[in-house]
Amino acid sequence: MMAEEIKTHLIQKIIPFWKSLRDDVYGGYYGFMDHDLKLDKKAVKGCILNSRITWFFSSVYTLLKDESLLEEAEHGFTFMKEHCMDRENGGVFWSVQYDGSPEDTTKHTYNQAFAIYALSSYYEASGDQEALAMAKELFHIIENGCIDEYGYREAFDREFHEIENDKLSENGVIADKTMNTLLHVFEAYTELYRVAPAPEVKERLMWILDTFADKVYNPALHRQEVFFDARMNSIIDLHSYGHDIETAWLIDRGVEVLGEEKYTEKMTPITKDLTEQIYKTAFDGCSIANECEKGIVNPHRIWWVQAEAIVGFLNGYKMDPDRPAYLEAACRIWDFTKKYLIDEREGSEWFWEVDEKGVPYPGRPIVEPWKCPYHNGRMCIEVIKRV
Numbered sequence: 001m002m003a004e005e006i007k008t009h010l011i012q013k014i015i016p017f018w019k020s021l022r023d024d025v026y027g028g029y030y031g032f033m034d035h036d037l038k039l040d041k042k043a044v045k046g047c048i049l050n051s052r053i054t055w056f057f058s059s060v061y062t063l064l065k066d067e068s069l070l071e072e073a074e075h076g077f078t079f080m081k082e083h084c085m086d087r088e089n090g091g092v093f094w095s096v097q098y099d100g101s102p103e104d105t106t107k108h109t110y111n112q113a114f115a116i117y118a119l120s121s122y123y124e125a126s127g128d129q130e131a132l133a134m135a136k137e138l139f140h141i142i143e144n145g146c147i148d149e150y151g152y153r154e155a156f157d158r159e160f161h162e163i164e165n166d167k168l169s170e171n172g173v174i175a176d177k178t179m180n181t182l183l184h185v186f187e188a189y190t191e192l193y194r195v196a197p198a199p200e201v202k203e204r205l206m207w208i209l210d211t212f213a214d215k216v217y218n219p220a221l222h223r224q225e226v227f228f229d230a231r232m233n234s235i236i237d238l239h240s241y242g243h244d245i246e247t248a249w250l251i252d253r254g255v256e257v258l259g260e261e262k263y264t265e266k267m268t269p270i271t272k273d274l275t276e277q278i279y280k281t282a283f284d285g286c287s288i289a290n291e292c293e294k295g296i297v298n299p300h301r302i303w304w305v306q307a308e309a310i311v312g313f314l315n316g317y318k319m320d321p322d323r324p325a326y327l328e329a330a331c332r333i334w335d336f337t338k339k340y341l342i343d344e345r346e347g348s349e350w351f352w353e354v355d356e357k358g359v360p361y362p363g364r365p366i367v368e369p370w371k372c373p374y375h376n377g378r379m380c381i382e383v384i385k386r387v
Contacts, residue, residue: 046369242305
């Protein structure tokens with residue numbers, strides 16, 4: 001039943017909403033809609049947002065084979081190629097103005113990774129060799145200019161001089177390196193390797209898995225560390241529930257794509273541990289809390305955390321069929337999502353976050369550079385494939 005509901009929700013709610021944000025004057029998709037559903041057609045367009053929308057339409061086309069979805073994916077790809085890519089210095093900008101001119105020319109490794117993710121998916125959907133060439137170019141930009149002996153350096157100016165990593169730092173710290181960026185580089189490389197296997201990409205996937213196991217995963221606390229100094233030492237006591245359940249299934253997916261038994265044996269106990277810990281500490285029987293900083297739980301229910309938890313618990317059940325409680329958890333989180341996070345107003349999609357009682361926070365927009373169809377759209381795709 002859940003799979004049927006989610007497929008209907010994808011087709012009748014999520015897809016039409018994001019189609020409605022298409023900008024046929026300046027290209028790409030509009031970048032901001034406030035909580036009151038007021039669309040700002042002259043808002044900045046985040047390149048992460050455009051990449052994620054392009055990924056979404058490419059992936060949902062591959063699933064549903066609706067030609068209108070491929071047309072949307074092509075629209076996003078064209079905007080990425082013509083406006084988000086820096087033709088002079090290489091790489092992807094952080095954001096552009098509504099008309100496609102550069103706005104924030106920061107080059108962030110996280111942003112490059114999501115462009116690779118989108119381009120790889122679009123290549124699979126369309127067969128467009130230019131998209132694959134662009135993905136490979138960004139792979140080499142990351143590997144040639146954004147790494148050191150400890151991991152991935154993250155924040156750069158337009159000419160790739162390193163700058164302070166304020167865009168991916170939160171919780172009162174400025175981190176040199178983050179679990180979040182490492183995860184999404186891994187995710188992007190997984191997609192690139194899946195659609196166009198290459199030894200150099202495989203090598204980096206294995207290196208990232210080793211780094212997760214040796215530096216990011218904390219076996220004593222059954223969690224990942226989140227923010228690091230330049231040498232990958234953790235700098236804050238923080239447990240990000242959403243990232244841990246997301247990491248568990250993305251690593252399992254990457255290990256499957258990689259096809260190396262050594263890494264199946266190495267990583268599966270870790271991903272099982274992460275999943276079980278989230279079930280025990282963050283799941284209240286209905287939904288997942290946000291995070292725990294220095295022992296204090298943030299009880300807000302965030303849209304993307306619930307979406308990733310649904311996939312993560314379905315994946316946990318697949319990896320360990322003796323844990324039917326995971327399947328039940330996925331169903332209960334979907335019930336919570338239907339009741340509290342899906343915005344039933346016409347012309348809307350999902351709320352960003354709600355409090356413990358399910359009341360939405362009115363200051364949170366429906367669309368902005370981080371609020372996109374990546375998490376909830378992907379949840380729909382994964383559930384349809386898995387159930």
